[in-house]
Amino acid sequence: MTREVVTTERDAAIQQLRDVGLRVTAPRLEILHILTGGGHMDVETLAVAAREKLGALTSQAVYEMLRHFLETGLVTKFDRPGLPAVFEIAGTPHHHALCSLCGRVDNVTSAPLKKPGNDLSGWDVHGSEIVFKGICPDCSATARN
Numbered sequence: 511m512t513r514e515v516v517t518t519e520r521d522a523a524i525q526q527l528r529d530v531g532l533r534v535t536a537p538r539l540e541i542l543h544i545l546t547g548g549g550h551m552d553v554e555t556l557a558v559a560a561r562e563k564l565g566a567l568t569s570q571a572v573y574e575m576l577r578h579f580l581e582t583g584l585v586t587k588f589d590r591p592g593l594p595a596v597f598e599i600a601g602t603p604h605h606h607a608l609c610s611l612c613g614r615v616d617n618v619t620s621a622p623l624k625k626p627g628n629d630l631s632g633w634d635v636h637g638s639e640i641v642f643k644g645i646c647p648d649c650s651a652t653a654r655n
Contacts, residue, residue: 519543530582540564541575542584542599550588550596550615588615605639609646618642 523542527534540560545551551559557572576597579585588606589595593613605618623638645653 519546526584530584532578532582537564537567537571538575541572541579545585545597545599548598550598552594552596554594556597590615603637605641607642607644607646609649610643611645611649614646614648616646 520539520543523539523546524534526542527538532538537560540563541556544556544559553569553572553576556576557567557569560567560572576585576587579597580587583600585597586600587595587597590608590613596615598617602619603622605620607616607618608614618640620640623640625635625638
């Protein structure tokens with residue numbers, strides 16, 4: 511049973527790459543697999559995790575893969591002020607919560623924002639996002655101890 515699930519996940523990743531016109535390679539499959547595991551990861555975290563399975567893989571190669579994934583809509587990028595950007599698999603639109611101490615990013619599901627009427631007259635708005643800033647549960651717990 512486990513073998514079927516692994517094969518299905520791999521086949522799905524292969525199909526994702528093909529659907530957006532990207533060549534299927536072991537590094538691309540591995541980066542997609544890692545991101546599919548959930549969470550928000552920066553380039554170095556992704557590179558280290560991928561190296562565990564693939565061996566040699568440069569951070570520059572991961573940057574290039576992520577650039578292609580962004581251009582084709584496979585992943586999204588969240589910029590954290592003063593910290594490296596993090597990436598996640600593209601999915602349902604959502605907002606983010608950002609810890610001001612450790613930089614942790616969590617997804618926040620809420621109703622989509624509506625375009626403000628006259629305030630953005632002439633703008634071609636493509637989307638919106640709210641970022642909730644605060645202290646994550648881990649940092650809060652550490653501060654209490």
